[in-house]
Amino acid sequence: MTDHNGVTVVHRRYIPHSEAHYGGSLVDGAWALASFGDVATEICIRTDADEGLFASYSDVQFKAPIRAGDMVEAQGTIVRTGNRSRTIEFELRVTCRSNPGKGDSAAEVLDPPESAVTATGTVVVP
Template identity: 70%
Template sequence: MSGALVEGFTVTQRRYVPYSHAHYGGNLVDGAYGLGMFGDVATEMMIWTDGDEGLFAGYSAVEFLAPIQAGDVVEATGTIVRIGNRSREIAFEARVVCRANADRGPSAADVLDPPIPVTRAHGTVVVPQTVV
């Protein structure tokens, strides 16, 4: 199903960050983790809007605001902010919505209210030219 191509169209995905993805001390995950989520959000968005996965052309801005840790639940949202003939500019934000809390026990975790913004970016996706 496609046809939702309007500025303001939004897609959100959530993902649990497994401990096997920890790459640094303190169970930190590399900053590219959020960018990988943005790619998945953009892919889903292009399927909804254009009926095609599209290709990520690049980022015009990326901000790493806070660390992502193993045991987090990360929510990534993309919103279309500009529509070109074949390009779609998307504003992204990733937030930690749940975080492990080892102080309360080995499997304890907390829902964060408010969530912690961890990554923001602006990117452009290109879709194939429509054949009429």
């Protein structure tokens, strides 16, 4: 068994306004979980040459709002390597946010980024 602990993948993405589902241009939390699934897929490909299968999420925490117009980064890091399973810690951070009060296309960099969602997940590979 190869120890893959510490392997990290980061995806960055702009959230278009078509993703807003609620007042205040809020994006549902399932969007973040789908992003984590994409990160986990890349981790499995890089470590095991297979897309793997997501088995479960645990300890999902919604810490701050995600809004249309945000630029986010979803990060996953393997924290435990089993024979066929990998435990991954995830975090979705908002790195930039639109600022319509300053103009239709105004935006700002969040320094430091705002942690919006964290979770732990388990994937299984052949």
